[in-house]
Amino acid sequence: MKVLVPVKRVIDYNVKPRVKMDGTGVDLANVKMSMNPFDEIAVEEAIRLREKGAATEVVVVSIGPAKAQETLRTALAMGADRAILVTTDDAVEPLAVAKILKAIADEEQPGLVILGKQAIDDDSNQTGQMLAALMGRPQGTFASKVEVEGDSVTVTREVDGGLETVKLAIPAIVTTDLRLNEPRYASLPNIMKAKSKPLANKTPTDYGVDTTPRIETVKVSEPPKRVAGIKVADVDELVAKLKAMGVAA
Ligand code: AMP
Numbered sequence: 486m487k488v489l490v491p492v493k494r495v496i497d498y499n500v501k502p503r504v505k506m507d508g509t510g511v512d513l514a515n516v517k518m519s520m521n522p523f524d525e526i527a528v529e530e531a532i533r534l535r536e537k538g539a540a541t542e543v544v545v546v547s548i549g550p551a552k553a554q555e556t557l558r559t560a561l562a563m564g565a566d567r568a569i570l571v572t573t574d575d576a577v578e579p580l581a582v583a584k585i586l587k588a589i590a591d592e593e594q595p596g597l598v599i600l601g602k603q604a605i606d607d608d609s610n611q612t613g614q615m616l617a618a619l620m621g622r623p624q625g626t627f628a629s630k631v632e633v634e635g636d637s638v639t640v641t642r643e644v645d646g647g648l649e650t651v652k653l654a655i656p657a658i659v660t661t662d663l664r665l666n667e668p669r670y671a672s673l674p675n676i677m678k679a680k681s682k683p684l685a686n687k688t689p690t691d692y693g694v695d696t697t698p699r700i701e702t703v704k705v706s707e708p709p710k711r712v713a714g715i716k717v718a719d720v721d722e723l724v725a726k727l728k729a730m731g732v733a734a
Contacts, residue, residue, distance in 0.1 A: 486597065487541060487593060487596060488531040488534060488596065488598075488599060489544050489589065489590060489593055489595035489599075490524070490527045490543060490546070490565065490599050490600070491547070491548075492520050492524040492528065492547050492557065492560050493604045493606075494518050494547060494553040494555070495518065495520075496518060496519075497516070497517040497518060497519040498519070508705055509702065510705050518552070519559075520560065523600075523601025523662075524601040524604075526601065527660075527661045528563050528565060529666045530628075531543040531565070531599050534631075535564075539633040540633075543565040544565070544566065545561070546568065546570075546571065548573065548577050548581075548586075548689070549573065549577065550573075553572075559671065561684075563671050564669075567684070568684040569685045571589075571691075571692070572687070572688055575697065577696050578696075579607075579609045580611075580615055580699070582612050583611075583612050583615035583619055584692070585689055590616075596656050597657060598657075598659070599631075599659045600616070600658070602660040613660035614660075616658055617658040620658070622658055623651075624653070624660070627643045627644065627660060628640045628641065629665050630665070636655050637652055637654055638652070638655055640652075643662045
């Protein structure tokens with residue numbers, strides 16, 4: 486069974502995003518970029534499935550600027566077998582990504598597609614669900630445990646009320662949550678080896694997908710600064726203040 490893992494190059498989770506002066510978006514010039522953390526978890530899970538003998542090949546794919554190649558090389562250094570880079574300078578939206586992934590899945594016929602539950606740049610949490618709908622395949626989102634048995638996969642999902650377990654027929658779509666695993670670091674020898682692993686270069690047109698944005702960004706602005714709190718002497722003063730603010734009757 487082949488496992489396909491889409492990985493997105495995003496602003497590093499340690500970086501505090503800055504909004505561009507003209508309010509058209511987030512300033513990405515000279516900012517550290519990394520693999521989306523949930524995608525690292527997806528790569529790790531796919532590699533573990535191969536190590537357990539449940540998967541035979543791990544293929545990673547990224548859709549984005551030419552520099553997304555670095556993200557793919559990181560995934561190859563972790564242990565993925567080969568990579569596909571779909572280059573575009575458009576800001577690709579989840580639907581366009583899902584359409585490209587569907588075309589790749591049609592070609593590659595993976596048993597599982599393991600995506601992150603969300604990309605930490607746009608926080609959309611849409612691509613996996615859209616891909617499952619486009620492919621007409623079952624989905625197990627927000628996975629904290631994934632077990633493959635024969636032609637089915639059992640996914641433990643993190644839901645609001647606790648945990649839910651679903652059994653899906655393969656081929657299926659899984660999206661990862663934080664507790665699924667702890668991704669490995671790539672060793673230096675593996676980083677060197679990753680340089681010679683196969684990486685195919687494609688474009689959205691190769692898959693017949695138009696990536697022109699459908700959403701118009703009107704304005705991007707910083708969240709309002711938090712105003713300083715105040716200390717009250719006792720409950721009476723607190724209630725009086727809340728009443729004065731109109732938040733208590
Ligand atoms: P989103 O729906 O944008 O929050 O992204 C959810 C997941 O879809 C990510 O964790 C990735 O696994 C995948 N994904 C989204 N955008 C891309 C992209 N441009 N290239 C590769 N994978 C992506």
